[in-house]
Amino acid sequence: MDDGKMRILLCILLTGLLGDLWDGVVALGEGVRLVNGDNKCSGRVEVLRHEEWGTVCDDDWDFREADVVCLEVGCGLAESASRSSEFGQARGKIVLHHVQCSGHESSLTHCAVVRHSNSYCTHETDAGVRCSGALLMPSLYLLSPHPVFSPGESVRFRCSILLHHHLSDFHLYKRGVSTPLVTQRADQAQNGVDLTLSDIETFHQGSYSCQYSIKGGFPSQLLTSPPSNSINITVVELLTPQHWYNTSSEAPPGSVIKGQSFNITCSTPQQYAGGSFQLRLIRFNGTVRQSLPALTQSVTFTFLNAQSSNEGYYSCLYQVQVSGRTFVSRESQPLPIAIRDPDPVLSPIVISWLVSVVMFVVAVITIIIVAKILCNKEKKPSELERETRTCVDNTYVALSINKL
Numbered sequence: 001m002d003d004g005k006m007r008i009l010l011c012i013l014l015t016g017l018l019g020d021l022w023d024g025v026v027a028l029g030e031g032v033r034l035v036n037g038d039n040k041c042s043g044r045v046e047v048l049r050h051e052e053w054g055t056v057c058d059d060d061w062d063f064r065e066a067d068v069v070c071l072e073v074g075c076g077l078a079e080s081a082s083r084s085s086e087f088g089q090a091r092g093k094i095v096l097h098h099v100q101c102s103g104h105e106s107s108l109t110h111c112a113v114v115r116h117s118n119s120y121c122t123h124e125t126d127a128g129v130r131c132s133g134a135l136l137m138p139s140l141y142l143l144s145p146h147p148v149f150s151p152g153e154s155v156r157f158r159c160s161i162l163l164h165h166h167l168s169d170f171h172l173y174k175r176g177v178s179t180p181l182v183t184q185r186a187d188q189a190q191n192g193v194d195l196t197l198s199d200i201e202t203f204h205q206g207s208y209s210c211q212y213s214i215k216g217g218f219p220s221q222l223l224t225s226p227p228s229n230s231i232n233i234t235v236v237e238l239l240t241p242q243h244w245y246n247t248s249s250e251a252p253p254g255s256v257i258k259g260q261s262f263n264i265t266c267s268t269p270q271q272y273a274g275g276s277f278q279l280r281l282i283r284f285n286g287t288v289r290q291s292l293p294a295l296t297q298s299v300t301f302t303f304l305n306a307q308s309s310n311e312g313y314y315s316c317l318y319q320v321q322v323s324g325r326t327f328v329s330r331e332s333q334p335l336p337i338a339i340r341d342p343d344p345v346l347s348p349i350v351i352s353w354l355v356s357v358v359m360f361v362v363a364v365i366t367i368i369i370v371a372k373i374l375c376n377k378e379k380k381p382s383e384l385e386r387e388t389r390t391c392v393d394n395t396y397v398a399l400s401i402n403k404l
Helices: 003-021 063-072 348-376
Strands: 032-035 042-049 052-056 078-082 094-096 128-131 139-142 155-160 169-174 182-185 192-197 206-216 221-224 231-235 242-246 255-257 262-267 276-283 286-293 298-303 312-322 325-328 335-340 386-392 395-401
Touching: 032 063, 032 128, 042 094, 063 078, 063 128, 139 206, 139 231, 155 169, 155 206, 169 192, 182 192, 242 312, 242 335, 262 276, 262 312, 286 298
Parallel strands: 052 094, 255 335
Antiparallel strands: 032 042, 042 052, 042 128, 078 128, 139 155, 155 192, 169 182, 169 206, 206 221, 206 231, 242 262, 262 298, 276 286, 276 312, 312 325, 312 335, 386 395
């Protein structure tokens, strides 16, 4: 057999083989176009087969097939999968029946088809599409009840698109970070997914958006949607405050002299607008609380006249309210303060009284000594009177007796 006859036989065999394969997967390399639409991204779907354009029957025609067509012709995703010859009836052949796409094929000609001998497709059932013109922008929602969080908590977002599509992966991005923080694959029936940012830290504070990716287009490539709207989250981390006290230098460490003044200062390294400090005094008979606004990083609580009721263990808390949520720091280590009575040796009043007593005693002693001296002296009586001297309590009393 010569070469010419061999080529003819080979062509006949290949043609028969391709015809058999047509019942399963459409052959690679054939085109798709949209006809008779309102714009270039809508119209009746036609497929090129054997250099002839034919239509697609709308049996099993839905968003998965429509998405593949829209991505293939560079028109984003499908807004609708039209049926019943919405864009007019064609005159050529109906080349595809019962097309079944997964939604990720790069061309409609790569989707599986099922040919039924009892198919009733006519040009009244020509399939069509309306495409978005570009990949749709997704929407990002905050599923958590508030936008403010503490370290270690989780933030739940939802990223979705309004129309029903067969999507691939959703990604959560933080502004300023090029790689996604969370990636979640979508199931076939989903048009959105929940994205959870777990165990957050302060560096997670910022603005977030999401995008989705989908395989499509011809040739096959991974297409990425525009970014969604942005949502800001705040992470409030309250560090444990520090505190100390000041009083007179005369007081022993850990003590305040009764009646004197003392101060307790609370301080935090990280300040938030609207924050406040709370000073707690734990006593044997209960707890006493005081609060002052934190206009700066430190506040001072002043006690002018220390009494026994001021004795106990003092600790500081820092608290702030952000977006309706109250955050409270850990309590500082208890600071014990004892109230002591003044030392009598050091009291000016006591010293004054002591000086007065000493002076009085010295004066009394001096008087006694002088009295003794005078008492011991003998005094001669005169001729006209007689004196009787009596010593009473070391004091001489002279009694004069007149002559009768």
